[in-house]
Amino acid sequence: MWIRVLGSGAGGGFPQWNCNCANCQAVRGQTPGFSSRTQSSLAVSADGASWLLLNASPDLREQLSKTPQLVPAPGDSVRASPIKAVALTNGDVDHVAGLLTMREAQPFSVYAARRVIDALNANPIFSILQPQLVPRVELQLEHPLEISGAQIDLGLELLAFSVPGKIALYLENKDAPNFGTQAGDTLGFKITDSKSGAFFYYIPGCAQFNQSLIDRLQEAPLVFFDGTLFHENEMINQGLMGKTGSRMGHMNIDGPEGSMKAFEKLSVKRKIYIHLNNSNPVLNEFSREYAIVTAAGWEVAQDGLEIKL
Numbered sequence: 595m596w597i598r599v600l601g602s603g604a605g606g607g608f609p610q611w612n613c614n615c616a617n618c619q620a621v622r623g624q625t626p627g628f629s630s631r632t633q634s635s636l637a638v639s640a641d642g643a644s645w646l647l648l649n650a651s652p653d654l655r656e657q658l659s660k661t662p663q664l665v666p667a668p669g670d671s672v673r674a675s676p677i678k679a680v681a682l683t684n685g686d687v688d689h690v691a692g693l694l695t696m697r698e699a700q701p702f703s704v705y706a707a708r709r710v711i712d713a714l715n716a717n718p719i720f721s722i723l724q725p726q727l728v729p730r731v732e733l734q735l736e737h738p739l740e741i742s743g744a745q746i747d748l749g750l751e752l753l754a755f756s757v758p759g760k761i762a763l764y765l766e767n768k769d770a771p772n773f774g775t776q777a778g779d780t781l782g783f784k785i786t787d788s789k790s791g792a793f794f795y796y797i798p799g800c801a802q803f804n805q806s807l808i809d810r811l812q813e814a815p816l817v818f819f820d821g822t823l824f825h826e827n828e829m830i831n832q833g834l835m836g837k838t839g840s841r842m843g844h845m846n847i848d849g850p851e852g853s854m855k856a857f858e859k860l861s862v863k864r865k866i867y868i869h870l871n872n873s874n875p876v877l878n879e880f881s882r883e884y885a886i887v888t889a890a891g892w893e894v895a896q897d898g899l900e901i902k903l
């Protein structure tokens with residue numbers, strides 16, 4: 595199974611168009627230790643020919659132009675794409691807007707939770723993807739599913755599970771508990787190569803660790819995990835936005851409630867932070883924080899990272 599990180603940044607990417615924080619200035623100035631990042635998405639394939647996207651970011655077009663495996667090959671028909679399916683972990687703009695790039699008459703399947711499909715159905719702009727060519731398939735929690743699209747079986751099994759999170763920003767109900775979030779609004783994925791049995795986890799958004807995650811991830815060979823923020827208050831402290839990590843539905847890396855601590859006893863073989871917000875100090879490879887996470891056995895995802903499992 596091949597895995598390629600198309601994008602490793604959080605919503606807005608790095609640098610973000612309107613952000614003038616120290617990190618964004620540094621990456622714009624090509625300061626050593628900083629690399630730009632597009633918005634988070636993975637491409638996965640069992641055979642190297644047919645691909646599944648995990649989330650479709652607004653940067654998809656740019657990501658595909660850097661990934662020869664994901665564009666039509668010279669011998670293909672005049673309209674062609676190796677991408678046969680897209681699975682969505684939630685309905686956030688940075689995870690669904692790339693579907694619009696995949697207009698308009700190319701067959702592939704979209705897999706998502708019921709409420710994310712409802713959000714796509716409720717927004718007429720997504721009908722640019724012709725419904726008879728681009729079916730929207732509902733993911734049932736904890737039910738492994740063989741992924742197919744454009745009449746091709748990808749040889750990949752997807753298991754979707756609910757993780758603590760938050761409903762998409764544009765769907766928030768200010769008067770409801772946790773803004774109207776329900777189980778299934780934020781998913782984690784276990785992706786398995788049906789033939790070889792190799793598997794990994796993709797969890798780009800997670801608000802909190804719980805026992806079910808501990809049991810699930812114990813001794814996993816590879817986990818991509820929510821690396822949005824290092825500190826709960828870093829957006830506030832940098833004057834970027836008045837929101838904490840928890841308010842945004844992301845647990846932070848540092849501290850007693852953070853993901854670094856949560857993974858300490860899990861014996862995960864390879865763990866990679868992804869969905870990195872531009873405020874995160876680990877984006878500076880010469881920072882104290884980068885040294886801390888790497889000393890704890892973490893990698894910090896870069897766009898273009900390729901893994902063979």
Ligand code: MLT
Pocket residue numbers: 604605686687688763799842843
């Ligand atoms: C998030 O990950 O919290 C979202 O991408 C936020 C947003 O939609 O701006």
Ligand code: MN
Pocket residue numbers: 604605686688869
């Ligand atoms: Mn996001």
Ligand code: ZN
Pocket residue numbers: 609610613614615616617618619872873
């Ligand atoms: Zn910034």
